[in-house]
Amino acid sequence: MKILLLGQGGQVGWELQRALQPVGEVIGLDFNSAGPAEAPELRADFSQPEQVAAIVRAVRPDVIVNAAAHTAVDKAESEPELARLINATTPGLIAQAAAQQGALLVHYSTDYVFDGSGSAARDEAAPTAPLSVYGRTKLEGEQLIAASGCRHLILRTSWVYAARGGNFAKTMLRLAAERDQLKVIADQIGAPTGADLLADVTAHAIRATLARPELGGLYHLVAGGETSWFDYARFVIEWARAQGVAIQVAPEAIEAIPTTAYPTPAQRPLNSRLSTAKVQQAFGIRLPHWQPGVARMLAEHLGR
Secondary structure, three states: OEEEEEOOOOHHHHHHHHHOOOOOEEEEEOOOOOOOOOOOOOOOOOOOHHHHHHHHHHHOOOEEEEOOOOOOHHHHOOOHHHHHHHHHHHHHHHHHHHHHHOOEEEEEEEHHHOOOOOOOOEOOOOOOOOOOHHHHHHHHHHHHHHHHOOEEEEEEEOOEEOOOOOOHHHHHHHHHHHOOOEEEEOOOEEOOEEHHHHHHHHHHHHHHHHHOHHHOEEEEOOOEOOEEHHHHHHHHHHHHHHOOOOOOOOHHHEEEEOHHHOOOOOOOOOEOOEOOHHHHHHHOOOOOEHHHHHHHHHHHHHOO
């Protein structure tokens, strides 16, 4: 089986390179770079939708996993057309090419398709109402994939982190070592979700869906439990302190602030809770609580 992995250099793409190896032959392309040594002519420039669709037709994969996206949420507000190209137009053309070839398309979306109101965990049938360019373009991408008629898995997730690259936890560790006081947003609620967890579940879901095509569709996929950015930061800092990491900020000097105290170009949803009952039942999996995954990432990052 041949798997075309798009966006291999990102946080999720990096983990997918590992997780997909037992599933099939992986041909990985980064967001906008030259192709692999055996096929340097393959170049996945997501700002050139027809070019990416042509790659799909040339490779003729059995499975396409699209981990590429315009994820700079605030920057998307000032470059909406580019965000739409990358998050909607190109995935839509990839889906059309997948439909023509009978390939299964796996695509990642986001809780930003919702407005973040209320306090309940939203399921896959909940009404969408994105607040930002990022959210609107990701929702359009979902809709174009569904309209293409291709076999697909759309996995909505949130608060993604990985040991590779930057993330919120690493930023908090750095600031906690440098500053006497920290202010962290406390009224946004979600579940920190590891890229490794997303990749492992993706590999399992691909195998299951190829065997049972009726499993295709839209799913929410996040780690178990919930937290705020404020409590997430406190967990990270206290875990590191317990491991002997030099931490300057005192526990009582971490201040909870509202979203309104930290304005950004793009509006964030306050409620990022996603119900994962559907994905757990469909694929027979259990999604672990967010804390062990974060601790494991921190241990890898710090060499503990």
